[in-house]
Structures are given as C-alpha cells and as structure tokens.
Amino acid sequence: MIKIKDVAIEAGVSVATVSRVLNNNGYVHEDTRKLVNDAIQQLNYKPNEVARSLYKKKSRLIGLLLPDIRNPFFPELARGVEDEMQEQGFRLMIGNADEMPAKESEYIETFIQNNVIGIISATSHGDRDHYNNLSLPIVFLDRVSNHHPSVYANGVEGGKIAAKVLLKRGSQTITVLRGPADLPTAQDRFRGAIDELSHSNAKVNVMSTTSFSFEEAQKWAHELFEEFPETDGVIASNDIVAAAVLHEAHRLGKSLPEDLQIIGFDDIPLSSLLFPPLSTIRQPAYDMGKEAAKLLIKLIQNEPVSQKNIQMPVTFIERQTTRKEE
Template structure:
C-alpha cells in the first residue's frame, strides 16, 4: 500500500511538507505543491482519513439530519447534498430523526464523537440556542427550511410566502371565485409562511371565512380529510391551495370521490414540486427547486468548514410557478 513516505520520496520533498499540503495546515511552495500532487496522482495515494481524524484533522465527512425521510422532499434534498459533497471530496452521513428531539440529540452527540466536519440540519424541534452552542464548539452548521432571525445562524429557505402568493394569484387569474387552503403544521416555518400568504391574499375578499382553511398535516391522508371537511361546509368552493404537494394529492383524491371535475369544477395547486406527474391530472404547483436548495446549503456548509467568510443569516431562494392540468 502506498504511504506518505512514498509520495515524499517521489516528489523530492519531506514527509512534513506532504503532510502540510494534504492537511492544509501550513505553507507549501507552489513548486512543491505541483510535485506532490503529481506524485499523489501517479501513485494513486489516498490519505488515511481515520488516522487524520485521530490526529485532530478533518474527516472529510459531513452530515444531513432530516425529520422524515419518507417525505419525498427530503430524498431529493439528500441527493443534492450528496452530489455537492462528493464533488468537493466529502462523504455524506444521512440521519433520520423522526421528529424526535431525543433521537436528534443522540445523533448530534454521535456525530461530534466521530468528529464530523459539519452538519446540515432540517429540524422542527431544535432550538436556536442548541445550534449556537454547537457553533461555539467549532462545528459548522447550516439550517434548512427554517430561519433563525436574531441569531448568528446560517440558514437556507425557499421564498415560501411569495410562493403562496403566486399560487393564489394563479388561481384567481384562472377564474376561481372562492379559494380554500389546506395548511400544514403551524410550528413548521414553511407551512406557517404559506398559510400567511393565503390570509394576506384572501382575507380582504368578500367570500373569505376562516372555515375555508383546514389542517392537513403535510400528508396525503391529511389532505384527503381536509378536502372532505372543506367541501362539507363550502360546496361552492372552486379553488384549493394546498400547503404542500402531498396534501394536494390527498385533496385531489377526495375531489375525485366527490365526483367533481378538475379543473372545470374545481382547481387545485400544491407547493414543493415533488409529485406533479405522479397524479392525474398533473398537479399544478409552486416549485421550491429542492435540488438547488440542497446544493446551495451544502456549498455554504463546506465554505464554513474551509473558514471562508460567509455571513450567518438566512438566504432565501426563489420559487417558480409550474402550472399544469389541475388549474
């Protein structure tokens, strides 16, 4: 097996010089760097990352913590994060917390013990104080899908409120005269912002009433139940904005069972961009460009790991309206 001594011998430099370059722990001249990298390539040398981690160096491993891997949003996010990590020489560790704070804490301590280089975290339960405490232990963190205003925490979110307004505007421009909203959990930032967008857009309308909003829990079953509830009270509803695509799919099933024609009798739009072509008719939605979200968040995490200057604030990414057959 090729060793660091083989690399130093071929490059004509000391072992210490090779170590400084590979660990990015000190100055190495340009000439030496070129010689070392040529030797590394020729010998196909792969540094022992475990040994380096025991010596207090980087492990070249990063983690992504998600609350529910069964939600189609998170596999696409994970794929983007993994692609970006691999392209930058990092291995991704995926942790599913099941929305369980105790499991979340267990994972965090395990990752710290394994000397993880940084953590991307999507959590409905972690507090800003916990994140700040991790950063004080020199662990780079990027929060996903939730901003922490007033705290020095770097987060990446979609423009949820603007996306909700795009959805309502699209329904109105498509001829809808009474629009309902199926909302997600109010403690989830994205669900809260989308619900606010509905209220901002519709509260002043003559047909508006709070009973046009029903809770769907971000699930297909929840969307189905919420749609049935709304229709029992408002049989003249002709537009539905669901706070995510899963609830929209459930609502679409309920609408079919009620014998209503889509989009002639009632129009529906979701949010996320994850099941558009998996339902019939194809679902109109607001895409938050999940792949871009995951890729951007991983880029910001690696930049922090490399001590590059980047402001700890919320970075909000644009969303896109994708009108399909349901509107």
C-alpha cells in the same frame, strides 16, 4: 474489505509508510509514493474517513439531518447537498429524524461522535439547545433559525402567487390548508396566501394541519370536503397534501379543473405524474441543497460570508389542476 495492511503488502512497504502517504504526513520517496498509490488504485482501497480524521485532527465529514425521508421533497434537497459536498471533497452522514426531537438529538450525538465538522439541518427544531450548544458550524435548509445561517425559499411570495392564480382563474370559495404552526416556512406560505385573498371578494376557509405526513394527508382531504363542500379552489400546504385532496376529489366525482382547482407546493417529481398533473409552486430543492452546502463549506473554512440567510425564488408550475388563463 480491503485494509491498509493489504495495501502495504501489495506495495511491499510498511503500514506506517502507507499511512504517511494517505495522510500526506512525513517524508516518503516519490518512487515509494507511486508504489503505494498504484496499490491503492489496484486494490480499490477506500480509507476510513473517521479514522483518518481522528489521526489528522481534521475531518471531511458533514452531518445532514432530514425530517422525513419518505417525503420526496427532502431527497431532492439531500441530492443537492451531496453533489456539492462530493465535488468539494467532503462526505455526508445522513440522519432521518422523523420529526421527533429525541431522534434528532440522537443523530446529532452520532454526528459528533463521528467527528463531523459541520451540520446541515432541514428539521423543525432549529432553536433547541441541542443546536445552540454546539461549537461547530450549522446551516438550516428549508428552515429558518434565529441563531444560525439558513437557505430557504420565498414562501410568502409562493402563497401570494397561488392565491392570485386561483382568483384570476375563477375560484370563488377557496380553502387554504395551513401547514404546521411550529414551522415558519409553512406559515410564510399561509400568510402570503391569506394576505392576497384578503383583498379579494372570494370566500376564504382555513383548515389547520399539523404535519406533512402521508398518513394524515388523506384524513385532512376527507375532512376538507365534509366541512367545506362548496370549495372550488384549494391551496395546499405541500404537494403530498395536494395529492390527497386530488384523490378525494376524484372519489367524490368532482371534475378538475372545472369544478375544483388545486395548487400544491414544492413540485416534487410525483406532481407531474398525478391525474390530472398537479399545478404547484416550485421550490428549487436541488439548488437550495447546493447553496446550503456552499454556505457551510465557507463557514468551515472561515471564508467571508456576505449573506448568511439566503432566500431562493419560487415559480408557478402550470399543469392541469388549474384552468387556463383567459
């Protein structure tokens, strides 16, 4: 690994001079500055951001906490955050909390030890003390918090749209898979669907789920058809659960969308690759990530923020697990 001493030797100057150039601190003759910058470029030297931040008392590091990196939705969020941060000259440290509060706390400690100047969190524990006691800006992403700014999609509208589509396209016995009870965004989707279905003549079943994990989705799909075999329409809590329901429907010999209609939530890349391709409610994950990054940067730089809670629109993506509109 190239070190600052190697740059100094290549440029024929002292380590202190290279340090002054890197940190733009103190006088350096323009000819000398050019020698140092040429050496940096030639050696492809990458400064240690943590060390620089400690020296300058100013960091460019941002912490990003994700709840489950295996869920394809969250890398899309992360990519939006990363692209915006990189464009603005910031760098990310990413932690995967696995929906475990203890692991989440450990990552926050790691972020603080590495001198981050802000945190974006997509985890489910926004009102715990390990956030409320921090003195740096925090933005929640795909989550809402009572104490911190947030960027999230319109889950209530998404639930309503899903219910309207199933009703309009002929489902009469609809099962709604309710997401984790401690996750407000999941409950928004559920509430929107139930509000819409309550004004219809359809029979409505509700099945509670406790997470969005791959491991449990297949079990819930199996239980759904055992408990509610007459189901001809499913509103899933997310695309992973919808994929498990689709798989179980195939196993039971059901035809889609003739016998059963399914609508997911998120529009992860996998959705279009399923057979048949999954109709779903799209959250603009990448754009949400960029908006969260922009909001955090404004807070870090003490710029005026007109809107601290940003709600993004959702859209229905029609594929082949719903019938064509008549």
